[in-house]
Amino acid sequence: MARKNVILIVDDDIMNLTMAQTILEMKIDAEYITASSGQECLQIMQQRNGLIDLILLDIAMPGMDGIQTLTQIRSHPTWKNIHVIFLTAAANKNTIVRAASLKVKDYVKKPFTPDDLISRVEKHLAPAFEDKEINDIFKALDNLGL
Numbered sequence: 602m603a604r605k606n607v608i609l610i611v612d613d614d615i616m617n618l619t620m621a622q623t624i625l626e627m628k629i630d631a632e633y634i635t636a637s638s639g640q641e642c643l644q645i646m647q648q649r650n651g652l653i654d655l656i657l658l659d660i661a662m663p664g665m666d667g668i669q670t671l672t673q674i675r676s677h678p679t680w681k682n683i684h685v686i687f688l689t690a691a692a693n694k695n696t697i698v699r700a701a702s703l704k705v706k707d708y709v710k711k712p713f714t715p716d717d718l719i720s721r722v723e724k725h726l727a728p729a730f731e732d733k734e735i736n737d738i739f740k741a742l743d744n745l746g747l
Contacts, residue, residue, distance in 0.1 A: 606631040606726050607652060611642040611670070612659040612688060617711065621657060621688070624715045625722060639665030643673055651680045655725055657709070660689045660696060668696065671703045684725045688713070 608631045612618045618635045626633065634653075636642040639662055646653060656674070660667035667687060674680045686707040687700055700708075707721050 639670030
């Protein structure tokens with residue numbers, strides 16, 4: 602029996618945590634874990650030995666924000682390649698540049714729609730396509746916002 606994907610949702614707003622988990626549970630069979638801070642995220646990562654397949658990470662959080670949390674994740678040798686999608690209401694240019702340097706895989710703009718959240722999560726949980734032409738088409742669609 603295959604192991605279920607593990608999705609860690611990190612947001613300081615309990616309503617956003619609950620909404621994201623509820624939406625994803627309707628379509629994606631996975632194990633869901635939630636954290637309300639960057640520090641709690643890192644503690645969960647430590648407890649689970651980094652066995653997380655995808656992290657949905659809020660940028661704007663008190664204390665340790667999403668950029669600081671992702672910096673810690675990327676500096677850990679066994680966590681550095683975990684897929685991370687930022688959840689953001691609005692990110693300035695400097696934040697986007699910094700996130701890109703930390704290899705964030707995607708963004709979901711808050712307030713998110715169920716279809717957008719589900720499709721972005723599914724995209725990053727699916728095995729990568731090996732067909733360059735198909736990958737180029739998907740990249741072009743992403744760049745167009747489709």
